[in-house]
Amino acid sequence: MSGLRIYGIARTRAFRALWMAKELGLDYEHLPIEIGDAGARSPEFLAINPNGRLPVIIDDRFVLFESLAITLYLAKKHASGKLYPATLEAEAKAWQWSFWAISEVDRGVNIWSLHAVRLPPAERDAAKREEALMVLAAPFKVLDAALAAQPYLLGGEFTVADLNVAAVISRAIDMDLSALPDLKAWLTRCLERPAARAALALKSKADNETPPEVTRRIARINRP
Ligand SMILES: N[C@@H](CCC(=O)N[C@@H](CS)C(=O)NCC(=O)O)C(=O)O
Numbered sequence: 001m002s003g004l005r006i007y008g009i010a011r012t013r014a015f016r017a018l019w020m021a022k023e024l025g026l027d028y029e030h031l032p033i034e035i036g037d038a039g040a041r042s043p044e045f046l047a048i049n050p051n052g053r054l055p056v057i058i059d060d061r062f063v064l065f066e067s068l069a070i071t072l073y074l075a076k077k078h079a080s081g082k083l084y085p086a087t088l089e090a091e092a093k094a095w096q097w098s099f100w101a102i103s104e105v106d107r108g109v110n111i112w113s114l115h116a117v118r119l120p121p122a123e124r125d126a127a128k129r130e131e132a133l134m135v136l137a138a139p140f141k142v143l144d145a146a147l148a149a150q151p152y153l154l155g156g157e158f159t160v161a162d163l164n165v166a167a168v169i170s171r172a173i174d175m176d177l178s179a180l181p182d183l184k185a186w187l188t189r190c191l192e193r194p195a196a197r198a199a200l201a202l203k204s205k206a207d208n209e210t211p212p213e214v215t216r217r218i219a220r221i222n223r224p
Pocket residue numbers: 011012013014035036040052053054055065066067068221
């Protein structure tokens with residue numbers, strides 16, 4: 001046992017850490033904590049992550065929050081020179097794509113999926129869905145163009161940069177991506193990896209078991 005604990009139900013951004021742990025073949029404990037007062041905002045959890053959000057990991061006694069900081073840390077610790085780039089420049093490119101994913105596309109994909117897939121049909125807001133698609137249009141074109149030139153974000157091999165961006169936009173696989181063929185092919189390729197499929201199975205199970213009131217809460221607490 002590596003002493004790694006991953007907190008957060010797989011429906012949340014904990015999916016990203018779970019995918020990385022599976023990609024690396026790590027032995028870990030998954031604590032499928034729920035959002036809100038029953039889980040991530042309980043006094044015990046706030047003592048670990050004062051943000052009250054998921055995911056967080058404890059690796060032996062090292063505590064880390066922010067999903068993509070977690071994946072970068074795990075990749076660097078366990079797969080330097082493989083999943084984690086060996087050169088300074090390639091490492092910086094992995095950071096570039098990771099920060100890009102969080103700042104440019106994370107929120108839009110989340111809002112789109114709530115109002116296209118996850119909320120009960122009668123509660124989906126078409127205006128929010130359309131606005132999310134408008135916000136995503138320009139960055140998705142950038143991603144599509146980057147992937148027209150090479151099969152993966154840093155070149156010929158799958159790395160933490162691909163895992164981070166593909167994990168952040170994984171719910172976009174349900175969008176009509178026909179105008180973005182290189183993005184679509186790359187996202188499909190990434191999500192078909194055995195580690196991704198195993199993590200996605202956990203995510204789908206958690207999605208299917210999520211009561212509508214939790215999904216409503218997620219839609220309510222989404223920051224504007
Ligand atoms: N930037 C953070 C965002 C974390 C986040 O917002 N997590 C959501 C679940 S996916 C959460 O815990 N929401 C519950 C809340 O804010 O009360 C990360 O990537 O880890």
